[in-house]
Structures are given as structure tokens and as C-alpha cells.
Amino acid sequence: MTTYEEEDAAGDGVEADSGSQPDFDPLLTPWEEPHSTAQRRSDGNDDIAAEWTPSALPAGHRDTWDDATWWESPPAAPYSAQPQPALYPQPYPRPHSSPVARVEGSLAQEAIAVPRGQRRWLVTFREVAETLLLAALIFLAVRASFQNFKVEGHSMDPSLSDGEYLIVNKLTYAQVDLSFLNFLPFFDAGDDSLHYLWGAPDRGDVIVFRAPTSPDRDFIKRIIGLPGDTVEINEASSEVKVNGAALKESYILGTTGCTQTCTWTVPKAGTAESRQTCGSNDCYFVLGDNRQNSSDSRQGWLVPKENIVGKALITYWHHGEPELDLAPNHSVGIADKASAEQ
Numbered sequence: 001m002t003t004y005e006e007e008d009a010a011g012d013g014v015e016a017d018s019g020s021q022p023d024f025d026p027l028l029t030p031w032e033e034p035h036s037t038a039q040r041r042s043d044g045n046d047d048i049a050a051e052w053t054p055s056a057l058p059a060g061h062r063d064t065w066d067d068a069t070w071w072e073s074p075p076a077a078p079y080s081a082q083p084q085p086a087l088y089p090q091p092y093p094r095p096h097s098s099p100v101a102r103v104e105g106s107l108a109q110e111a112i113a114v115p116r117g118q119r120r121w122l123v124t125f126r127e128v129a130e131t132l133l134l135a136a137l138i139f140l141a142v143r144a145s146f147q148n149f150k151v152e153g154h155s156m157d158p159s160l161s162d163g164e165y166l167i168v169n170k171l172t173y174a175q176v177d178l179s180f181l182n183f184l185p186f187f188d189a190g191d192d193s194l195h196y197l198w199g200a201p202d203r204g205d206v207i208v209f210r211a212p213t214s215p216d217r218d219f220i221k222r223i224i225g226l227p228g229d230t231v232e233i234n235e236a237s238s239e240v241k242v243n244g245a246a247l248k249e250s251y252i253l254g255t256t257g258c259t260q261t262c263t264w265t266v267p268k269a270g271t272a273e274s275r276q277t278c279g280s281n282d283c284y285f286v287l288g289d290n291r292q293n294s295s296d297s298r299q300g301w302l303v304p305k306e307n308i309v310g311k312a313l314i315t316y317w318h319h320g321e322p323e324l325d326l327a328p329n330h331s332v333g334i335a336d337k338a339s340a341e342q
Helices: 004-010 035-042 064-068 099-109 117-145 272-278 337-341
Strands: 146-150 165-169 175-177 194-196 206-210 218-225 230-234 239-242 245-248 263-265 283-287 308-318 321-326
Touching: 117 146, 146 308, 218 230, 218 239, 272 283
Parallel strands: none
Antiparallel strands: 146 165, 165 308, 175 194, 206 218, 206 308, 218 283, 230 239, 230 263, 239 245, 308 321
16 A cells, blocks of 8 residues: 555655645644744734735745735634734723822913013013002002091190091092983982082081191191081180070080180072182181180181091090090080070
């Protein structure tokens, strides 16, 4: 009996076809990688496209490995101990962002860019200028609303002592002209369109004003007579009467006297007589609380509304020590009948 090997050796057998594929059983035949693939893998090249690129030779001249990978990659042998080629690269897992990374990202987005060194002095100059401008605006706003004064002399004893400091509210008697609202239906500002925001000067208010006799000096007195009032001083009883009724004054020092005349009539508001007497539509009769040592309206002058600086609000320095107290504004009332007849 002749075997295949003997027939091949004798030359009687059929020559093996170099282009035919060997029998391949995926369950029993172990997979053996071609030498070229193993060599490429040993060189450290992980390029899958370069590793599995099919041969460009014609079909009759391709080897078995090229034929096996012409249309599809060869199946992996489950029982092979050799490492299998990776057909597709595994994507690297995307790391989850930690809370710290998210916070750092938000801080990076809201970070303030530091200016360049050559322009940093411009930023500093601008910040200083803005700070000074804001401080100036605050100072002017406060100065336009309030002002501090120092009491000089003893004309307001015992209510205000010499050397005492007080703060005057300059907006107390502020006025607004409502004539600009006349275009509204059912609204009429009237002949006198000026109206007080907080209230008009009242009897008993302690005010700071520029005296008509000394416009460059500030005086502080108490309002006694309003526009249209008649002020009378009774020399016998030292009482002050307004429109025939005696005032109840518990804040004065000494007795109230008069020299040339003891009766004064304050012109009505908005009249020609008022403008002729004090140069304003509103004139006020003032007296000092120390009636025996005060230069006031008893000397023949009245205070125009425009000369009033403001109303005394609080005192903050008394007898050389800090002391906060309300200004001595008193509501001047009418004395009872018994005291008025005395």
C-alpha cells in the first residue's frame, strides 16, 4: 500500500495547489498568527489599520493569511493560548468630574483678570478718583441737609449755653413749587404755589438765621411772632402777649422788657408791606431766651424767610463734654386766664 508521502516522493502524486486554502477547523485547529503580524506587534506598533491592511497582490499570488483576511478578520480560537489581536481599539474611559474640579472650573470662569503691569497704575488712579468723588458727593449731600454751629454768647441761656455745639436741620423748612403739576386734570396749585414739605416755621422753634443788621453773622433765637401776629410786651408783668393772649414761657431767664416801643405788628405773608418791612413775603419776630441779655426783634428788625438757615435739631457738646440731647424747641402755649390777668 502506498501512502501519500511515498507517492509525492515518487513523483506520481498530484502537485499541491499553492493557491488553495488549507482545511481550517475553528474548534480544533489552533490559530497561528503570520510571522509578519507577530513581527509588527513585537515592534510596538499598535496601529490596527496598518496591522490588518489586506495585501494588494492578485488573488493567485496571495498567501493563505491574505486570503483569510481579505473580506473579514479570522475568528479567534477559543482554545488558543496565544494572545488574540485587538480588532478595534478600546476607548479610554472618560473620568467623571469630581466636585473639586467643578468648583475649580466655576472659579476659573469667574476669575478676575489681573491687568498688565504697565496699566495697573491707571486702575489704581481710577479707583482712588472714584473713592474721592463718592466721598465728596456724600459730604455735599450731608452738608446741604445738616450743618453744625457753635453757640457764642449768653443770649439763649439757660436753653443753650455759651460754647455749646448743635446740629441744624436745613431741610426742615424746605419748599416745593407745585405749579409744574397744573397740567394734571382737577389740580390747581393756586396763587401761592410754594408749599412746605415738612412744615412752616412755628412759634417756639429755635432757628439759626442771618441777621438783617449783620448778614455775615449767624444768630440763634426763638420764633415768637408769625406773619400777621401782633406782639406786645407788658412791662409791668414782663409778659409777652401774641394777639392779646399771654404766652406761657417756662424756658426764659430774667424779665422781658422793652425800650422804644412795646408793640410790634408782623406784616401778613405775601403782602407789599411784608416785602417793604423785611424784604420777603414772610417775616418773623424772634426773641432770645435770656431776655435781659439778647439782641433781637425788640430793636426793630424782623427775620425774612430767606435768611433762615435751619431749625436746631440736636446738641452734642455741652459744658466742654460730649452730651447728646434734643434741641430746646418748645411749643409756646397760651397762659391760663388767672396768670394772664396778673
